[in-house]
Amino acid sequence: MSLLELKGITASYGPSQALFGVDLSLEAGEVCALMGRNGMGKSTTIKVICRMLKHSGGTVHFDGRDLGPLPSHKAAQAGLGLVPEGRRCFGPLSVYENLIAAMRPGPWDFERVCGLFPRLGERSDQVASSLSGGEQQMLAIGRALMTNPKLLLLDEATEGLAPVVRQEIWAAVATLKRDSGLALLVVDKSLAELRQIADRAVILERGRSVWSGAMTALDSTVADQYLGV
Amino acid sequence: MARETLLNIVLFLMLPVTAGIALLLDEPFIITLVTKAAILALAGVGLNIALGLGGLVSFGHAAFFGLGGYAMGILASHAQSYTPLMETPFLIEGTKSMLVIWGAALVTAALAALAIGALSLRTTGVYFIMITLAFGQMLYYFAISWPAYGGEDGLSIYIRNDFPGLNTLDPIQFFAIAFGVLAIALFGASRIAKAPFGLALFAARQNAERVETVGLTPFRLRLVAFVISGAVTGLAGALFADLNRFVSPTMFSWHTSGEIMVFVILGGVGRLFGPVAGAALFILLEHVLGGISDFWQVYLGILLLLVVLFARGGLIGTLAGREVAHD
Numbered sequence: 001m002s003l004l005e006l007k008g009i010t011a012s013y014g015p016s017q018a019l020f021g022v023d024l025s026l027e028a029g030e031v032c033a034l035m036g037r038n039g040m041g042k043s044t045t046i047k048v049i050c051r052m053l054k055h056s057g058g059t060v061h062f063d064g065r066d067l068g069p070l071p072s073h074k075a076a077q078a079g080l081g082l083v084p085e086g087r088r089c090f091g092p093l094s095v096y097e098n099l100i101a102a103m104r105p106g107p108w109d110f111e112r113v114c115g116l117f118p119r120l121g122e123r124s125d126q127v128a129s130s131l132s133g134g135e136q137q138m139l140a141i142g143r144a145l146m147t148n149p150k151l152l153l154l155d156e157a158t159e160g161l162a163p164v165v166r167q168e169i170w171a172a173v174a175t176l177k178r179d180s181g182l183a184l185l186v187v188d189k190s191l192a193e194l195r196q197i198a199d200r201a202v203i204l205e206r207g208r209s210v211w212s213g214a215m216t217a218l219d220s221t222v223a224d225q226y227l228g229v
Numbered sequence: 230m231a232r233e234t235l236l237n238i239v240l241f242l243m244l245p246v247t248a249g250i251a252l253l254l255d256e257p258f259i260i261t262l263v264t265k266a267a268i269l270a271l272a273g274v275g276l277n278i279a280l281g282l283g284g285l286v287s288f289g290h291a292a293f294f295g296l297g298g299y300a301m302g303i304l305a306s307h308a309q310s311y312t313p314l315m316e317t318p319f320l321i322e323g324t325k326s327m328l329v330i331w332g333a334a335l336v337t338a339a340l341a342a343l344a345i346g347a348l349s350l351r352t353t354g355v356y357f358i359m360i361t362l363a364f365g366q367m368l369y370y371f372a373i374s375w376p377a378y379g380g381e382d383g384l385s386i387y388i389r390n391d392f393p394g395l396n397t398l399d400p401i402q403f404f405a406i407a408f409g410v411l412a413i414a415l416f417g418a419s420r421i422a423k424a425p426f427g428l429a430l431f432a433a434r435q436n437a438e439r440v441e442t443v444g445l446t447p448f449r450l451r452l453v454a455f456v457i458s459g460a461v462t463g464l465a466g467a468l469f470a471d472l473n474r475f476v477s478p479t480m481f482s483w484h485t486s487g488e489i490m491v492f493v494i495l496g497g498v499g500r501l502f503g504p505v506a507g508a509a510l511f512i513l514l515e516h517v518l519g520g521i522s523d524f525w526q527v528y529l530g531i532l533l534l535l536v537v538l539f540a541r542g543g544l545i546g547t548l549a550g551r552e553v554a555h556d
Binding site: 050052071072073074076077081082084088090091092093097098100101102103104143144146147 | 425428429431432435436438439440442443444445446
């Protein structure tokens with residue numbers, strides 16, 4: 001059975017339906033890119049997986065468990081590590097405090113996170129709100145890793161960052177894939193970088209999964225049709 | 230050394246130094262005042278765990294303060310009248326042992342906080358304030374209508390309870406006990422604030438949804454904090470009753486809840502030594518202004534207004550500036 005399996009997911013924000021049937025599966029240790037133009041339901045899908053939004057139809061299974069009835073903290077305890085859109089660090093806490101507040105036992109600890117992002121170690125006493133956007137993104141990834149997840153979900157992790165910082169984030173994600181064996185579900189618009197990292201891709205169009213397959217199979221025709229690139 | 234650390238050291242030493250000077254000058258009343266400040270600071274340390282770290286504006290902490298006081302009063306009154314507290318289903322005798330009484334006060338207040346917290350923490354904002362206030366007032370009216378333990382008149386204890394190796398009737402020795410308990414509570418509160426639990430609690434105060442996405446439960450974090458907070462305030466209540474050798478329903482009243490909150494706000498919400506500074510200032514104002522005018526609380530009210538409007542970090546915040554990490 002897949003580590004994560006979404007079948008026919010439908011979900012709404014009040015009366016407005018956002019997802020009309022999303023299918024997605026992800027194996028352990030695999031990197032999957034969740035792609036699509038703006039407003040196609042990528043972040044909504046992430047919210048459904050993390051139980052921040054209840055789905056109205058379909059099923060979500062993670063690590064053999066039905067996530068449907070679980071609240072978001074139980075889903076996180078089951079092994080989902082979310083790096084939310086817009087970073088959302090705990091602003092008044094220091095870098096060190098942000099990391100240990102979320103800590104759960106496992107291979108990822110403060111030292112290992114600082115090994116992945118040395119800048120976090122250098123700024124461990126600095127409050128999160130005073131960090132640069134890139135550093136806050138590193139902290140958001142580090143905080144999710146400190147929960148020792150089985151699956152890391154990165155929602156627009158490089159959005160709004162300077163090109164040099166984006167490269168640092170992508171390099172860290174590549175290191176994660178190579179060294180940790182962690183499964184990754186990556187939402188991003190940078191097709192070139194995703195091609196380097198992702199094993200598979202799922203494309204959403206108007207709340208539906210319209211294409212899925214190996215990243216190598218995502219040719220320019222598909223990209224042009226669904227991603228507009 | 231950070232300015233706040235220096236200020237904390239000064240505040241920490243201020244109480245024993247004042248008590249020591251009062252001892253040299255043979256002023257036992259001053260020692261009793263300093264002891265009262267230490268005990269009220271302890272109650273404030275308790276509230277500060279819920280209010281400062283968890284953002285829980287509890288207006289019912291008098292419930293725990295009163296329960297601690299009545300735990301002392303009931304156990305000591307049975308010991309002094311040589312009557313058992315209960316005989317069936319098992320025998321419970323009264324006691325004059327301060328350590329046993331503290332244990333009873335801690336357990337009683339913690340259990341009450343668990344029950345009150347489990348219900349009231351399902352609400353937020355003004356509803357939380359009103360529910361905690363309602364619980365405090367329920368206990369207040371219950372104590373008034375409980376003639377077995379003095380009802381409205383309260384309960385007098387003729388001799389202060391025993392502490393191994395110390396003469397608790399000696400003001401300076403009783404001060405040493407109260408100060409020792411305060412020091413332990415401050416150490417515990419500082420450990421909680423820096424532990425993952427305290428950090429997660431503080432983070433939940435900022436944004437509960439964000440905390441849930443890392444697998445933590447804001448309700449459980451807040452409930453644990455509320456129970457610890459209630460237990461510490463209950464212990465302060467037991468010491469306060471021992472200091473006065475008297476318990477009365479006033480300990481449960483909303484005035485008491487308000488006063489504990491005033492110590493925390495005056496000193497600085499969320500600041501470790503905020504309740505110490507606030508309680509010391511309160512006792513000082515009560516003593517100095519109370520000697521000048523019967524309406525000294527009007528001046529206290531003006532001071533509180535100024536602090537809330539212009540010095541949000543309280544006395545500690547004004548003197549030490551913003552905290553380095555979580556303010």
